[in-house]
Structure formats: C-alpha cells, structure tokens
Amino acid sequence: MSKPIQKVCVIGAGTMGAGIAAQVANAGVPVLLLDIVPKQGNNRNAIAEGAVARMLKTEPAPFMSKSAAKLVETGNIEDHLEKVAECDWIIEAVIERLDIKQGLYEKLEALKQPGCAVSSNTSTIPLANLVEGRSDAFKADFLITHFFNPPRYMRLMEIVTGPATDAGVADKVEQFADVALGKTVVAAKDTPGFIANRIGTLWIQLGLNAAFDMGLSVELADAVAGKPMGVPKTGIFGLVDLVGIDLMPHLQASLTSTLPKDDPYQAIAREIPLIEKMIADGYTGRKGKGGFYRLNKEKGRQKEVIDLVSGEYHAAARPAGPRGAAAKGDLRKLVETKGDIGAYAWAILGGTLAYAASLVPEAADDVVAIDDTMKLGYNWKHGPFEMIDKLGAAYLAKRLEAEGKPVPEILKIAGERSFYRIEDGKRQFLGLDGEYHDVVRAEGVLSLADIKLASKPIIKNASAALWDIGEGVVCLEFTGKMNALDGEVMKLIVKALPIVQAQYKAMVVYNDGANFSAGANLGLAMFAVNIAAYSEIEKLVAGGQMAYKGLKYAPFPVVGAPAGMALGGGCEILLHCDAIQAHAELYTGLVECGVGLVPGWGGNGEMLERARNARGMPKGPMPPVGKVFETVSTATVSKSAAQAKEMLFLRPDDGVTMNRDRVLYDARQKALAMVEGYTPPEAPEFKLPGDTGRVGLSLAAQGFHKRGLATDYDLVVSDALAEVLTGGDADLVDTVSEQELLKLERDAFMKLVRSPRSIARVEHMLETGKPLRN
Structure with a gap:
C-alpha cells in the first residue's frame, strides 16, 4: 500500500500550475510550487512568488480564503528541486514541449521517493511519449492528470494511466483528486486529446x-x-x-x-x-x-x-x-x-x-x-x-x-x-455488448436523484418534499424555482417535524440544485404588496420564524447541506440547523438589506449568538452587535465555505465537503453521528446595548454615507437593522429573550416592506437581478 498523499509538489507556476497548487491548498494540504529562475532580478523565486501574489488579487479567486495561500511554499527548480523528496504527488505543469518535460522527469527520478506519484497536466502529449527512456520504477509511478481551467471551479479531471502504471498509485491519486480536490475523475485512454x-x-x-x-x-x-x-x-x-x-x-x-x-x-x-x-x-x-x-x-x-x-x-x-x-x-x-x-x-x-x-x-x-x-x-x-x-x-x-x-x-x-x-428505479446505460448496465456511484456518493427514481416522497407539496434517504434519516428538499422559499415550504417543515420525531432519527436539509436557495420568493411578496395584503406578508414572516425555530428545537438532529448560493432565507434556515456539512463552493449571506429589508426569519438572533461565542470576540454587548451589523447591513456574501466560517455563517466545527457529489452522504453521516444522546439547544437570552448601541451603529453608517459608500435609503434600512440588533427599547441592564428579538425583527420587516423605496428595490431585483442603489 503506497503512502497517502500528505504533501504535493506542483512544477510550473503558470495559470494552470498555480491554480492547481491553490486548489491543493484549499484542501488544507501543504503544496510546494516551483518554477524556473527568472533571467532578470535578484529574487530566484520570483516566478512562483509572483503567481501566488497574483492569485490573491484575482477574481474569481483561485484561493477559497487568503489563509489557504499560507500552505503554498514557493521555490525554484534549480535550488529547491530536492524538496520533492518530501512530497507524495508531483504534478508537472510546464510548457507543452516533450524535451523539457522529459528532461525534468530525468531529474525527478533521481530525487523522488519510491511510490511518489508523478503526473503531467498535459492535454496533448501521449503518456507513452512522456515516459520514453525512463525506468520501469518511474513508469509505475507515472500517469496523466488533466485538470481544466480554472482548477478551483472546473470539476473535471481526466486521468490517463499507462500499461506500466501501478494501480495502487493511480488509485491513491484518484481518491485524493476526488475527495480532497473535489474532482469528478474520468478515466480516459492514452489517445490524442483524451476525451x-x-x-x-x-x-x-x-x-x-x-x-x-x-x-x-x-x-x-x-x-x-x-x-x-x-x-x-x-x-x-x-x-x-x-x-x-x-x-x-x-x-x-x-x-x-x-x-x-x-x-x-x-x-x-x-x-x-x-x-x-x-x-x-x-x-x-x-x-x-x-x-x-x-x-x-x-x-x-x-x-x-x-x-x-x-x-x-x-x-x-x-x-x-x-x-x-x-x-x-x-x-x-x-x-x-x-x-x-x-x-x-x-x-x-x-x-x-x-x-x-x-x-x-x-x-x-x-x-x-x-x-x-x-x-x-x-x-x-x-x-x-x-x-x-x-x-x-x-x-x-x-x-x-x-x-x-x-x-x-x-x-x-x-x-x-x-x-x-x-429500470427498477435505477439509471442504466447501454454498453458495447448490447446490454444495459447500472450507472454505479462511487463509495461515499449518495444521490438524491437516484433516491427519487426508486421511491416516493414521504410528504410533498408545490414547493418542498420530504424523502427517506436511508439509515433513518430524511431529506428536506426545496423544489421551487431557484429553490425559493415561501409559505408552502414553511407548512411542510411544520408538518414534517412530528413525522420525523415519530419514525426517523435525523433530518438533512439538501437539494440537488446548483444553488441551495436564492432566498424568499420575492415575486409572491410583491404580489401581496401590490394588493396591500400586508397581513399575509406578516403571516409569512411569522410562519417562517415558527418553522425555523421548530427545526432548531426539534428533538432530533438537523444538518444543513448547502451548495452554491444560500441567500437570505436560505442562509437563515442554515443558521437554525444543529450543524452544517457544506460544499466548499458555498456563497451564503443575509442579503435582505440589499433589497431594502432586514432578515425576518430569525437570522439576526442566530448571528448574534454566533458572534458572542466567536473565538477572540471582545467581551461586552457591543462587539458582537457591531460584527453582525457590519456583515448584515452590507449584505456581504461569502465566496466559499471557508470564508463563510470567517464570517460566522458557519461554525468552526461545521464540515466542508470538497466534492459536490459527496455532500449528501457526508451530511447524512454527520447527522447519524449526532443522534446518540442528542438534546436540543436551550433558547438564548441576549444582553444588548439598547439606545447607546443604536446611536453608535448609526454614526458608523453615516460615516459610510459621507464617503459615498452608502445611499440615503441605506441609512434608513441600516437604522431599522440597528434597532433589532441592539434590542429596541431595551436598556443595557435588560435581558432580551429570543421571542422578543423575533418580534423586533417582524416589526422592522413589516415597516420596511411598506416603504415605496423598499418596494422599488425588490422590483428592480426581480426585473434585473441586480440591487438598486436608491
């Protein structure tokens, strides 16, 4: 059994090589990035160092967080090539010239450890040509791993092995690329251009x-x-x-x-x-x-x-x-x-x-x-x-x-x-033998689409469904356009709670969509506004609060399993889960202020709770309030799950899955691990700063306004948010209950939703998909 991959070397700090190194670092694995010594200047590591510096400024970002860049060690081929002996996988991503690649392999063969995989990122040169003249031992450790650009965001990796490639080495690389790097690995033949x-x-x-x-x-x-x-x-x-x-x-x-x-x-x-x-x-x-x-x-x-x-x-x-x-x-x-x-x-x-x-x-x-x-x-x-x-x-x-x-x-x-x-609830494909064969998922992959082929929902309505995903766990799925949330979703949650309590062990909140949820169904909200059905909007707000708190205090574990966008109400349901198992590409945030509203489904209190418990948060009522106000008033959205942890949308011990196909399985396993001895959380009480804190937040917002970073109406919306986060009329010595905070949230939401300027923001978002800066 070859040694598992604990450190990687990437040789070639061009766009592809640097991007591959960044994705290895995103996986939390140390990576050595080497390139040639530049012809000019005194810094012999300038090319690799420059690549890392550029990636820290690039959008879309190759790094999932700036801290990941610290895992990249830079160097050059002349001075540091012997460090490949510390590595378990060497990825060559140099110029597409056979002579240069073969010259590099000759040096690597003398330096690398036995069983250390060596792969080329080539997309044009056959494997047989690459290893010509190398020893049998080198050929056994060699393969092609063709990444796609940009390596962080493109999920495909083609893998090509030769007749001499050791199966154990290939399996080690494939497993690492799948689980750690999040790649769907497709086996290609050693033919020109691969697939x-x-x-x-x-x-x-x-x-x-x-x-x-x-x-x-x-x-x-x-x-x-x-x-x-x-x-x-x-x-x-x-x-x-x-x-x-x-x-x-x-x-x-x-x-x-x-x-x-x-x-x-x-x-x-x-x-x-x-x-x-x-x-x-x-x-x-x-x-x-x-x-x-x-x-x-x-x-x-x-x-x-x-x-x-x-x-x-x-x-x-x-x-x-x-x-x-x-x-x-x-x-x-x-x-x-x-x-x-x-x-x-x-x-x-x-x-x-x-x-x-x-x-x-x-x-x-x-x-x-x-x-x-x-x-x-x-x-x-x-x-x-x-x-x-x-x-x-x-x-x-x-x-x-x-x-x-x-x-x-x-x-x-x-x-x-x-x-x-x-056939029989399974997806099958036609083979060259003229027979149909089951599409087989890799171990650790659980597909909701497969489950839906072979079963019927436990309950469902127009906007959501509840599925049995095995081992006593159910999956709550949103089914509306963009997985938007409405009253039907809330009704199904309330209906599901006693069913799960009586017959199952745990719940996972997940769907197969590219985006977990775009948030509340703003179109329905605007329809209600246009007919002045404000009582219906208030029912929706109160119903969402009740449903989400029902999940939070349910007598069984609830695990959120988001991928892609989880915005507004989609973020709030995650905040109420006992734990989260997120895809690494998670773009989440409370974005309501951007459309002239405030979070209305309990997100304010959940963020306050996380902020006051955050590591390094100064003592006292004001620092957590200030932190949440800064994040929510600016409608800031994470650009990865790693950033979501930094912004407190995820807890430090929430899980992150790199491969999108593995999110549901990992979430189910996390839920099962929580079942034994599970007890629901206790309702929090808050010490909030009251009027003094509200004035401080208002002054901060006015500072942004003077610098041209906030509009006139941004001040109105941020004042409403500040009133919620500081506890309304509460005094510094008062304790604010969770229910009292929910009422403040409802009142602020209903006040703003009646404003023509908030209505204009929502309508503009629905029409253009972009925020209105009024």
Missing part, C-alpha cells in the same frame, strides 16, 4: 467552418449553438473569445500531428484567413483587444461583433434565432428547422455526435465517461449520448447514412433503443 478536448476541438472547428461557409452572422451562429443545444450562452464564437483565439492553431496543430490520418478531425481541420489575421492584429479574444466580439471604448463600450465575410466590426444585433420548441432544447425540432438555423444546427450536432459515438471504446470505455466529461469539462447541460437520446439514435444513424457518412458501431448496436433508461 474532452478531442470532442470539444472538433465541435468548435465544425461550428467555425459551417458559419464561415454559410456566411452566417456570429450572433446567429451563437444563438443556434448555445442555449438551444444546452451549451453555455457563449455559443462557439463566444467560447473561442473566452479561451483565446490564439489557442486554436496550437490545438489544431497538436491534434493533426497525433491523430490518425483517417480521423474525421483531419478532414475538417483548416486554416481560416480571417482568424489568422485577427491573431496577427492582436484580436485574440477577451485577453486581447477583442475577438469575434469586442467592446468599443470610443462608443461608450458598445458591444460589437465581427462580420465573417468582410472582417469589419458592427454593433451587435439580436438575431432571429430558434423559436418555440427548437429554442427550448428539442434537438429534433432544431435540426429540422428550415433554412440556415436547421442547417447550421445539423452541421454541428451531426458531426459532433457521430464523432463522440465513434470514440467508444477508443477514447473511453463507455458512454457515461464521455457524457460526464463533456458536461463537466465544457459545461454542456447534456452529454453527447444524452443528446443522441433526444434526437434518437436511429434518427442520427439514418441521417448519417443518407449523407454517405459512416455510422459508428455503437449507433448500430443501439438501433431503436436509447443509450439511457430507468
């Missing part, structure tokens, strides 16, 4: 070629090859701008030099004169002067787009793109749309899906690996075989045959069948 870039590059080339050949506008091309196909709204031209137009010739050269001459990509790879001219003129995309799209600063940053025929820029226009079902993901309707839209859609989909189908088993063992790769590596909503199921495998085969194009063997095997099906 994602091989399919993705062909897809992009098909889209570029067809648009130029058909004389389409860039706007129309991206309108067809974007959201209607379940592809990010950048489409193809916008994506090329994002990754860099100058990268395309390098990818093309790499694939054409390594792919077999009869590979379909060879037939479509070509130089496009306009693209060559754009690169020569510095129009390399977003990192350059612009690309297919640009912002014209001389015209007030007007968005412009290039004409593919003339090469001239003009103001971007909204094209008459796909309509109806074709715009909403019906791929059959899309490719059958008459005119340029259908022809362009088929040129891309027909070629891409046929190519993906031809790569089983050459590039990957099964259809699941290819689908996972494209969904995670290119952010496609559906993988190629899921798209084929939308079109119909037989339909795709028939159209390919009619055009005289080869039909991949796996399409012939499928015939009239789909590649995926649900």
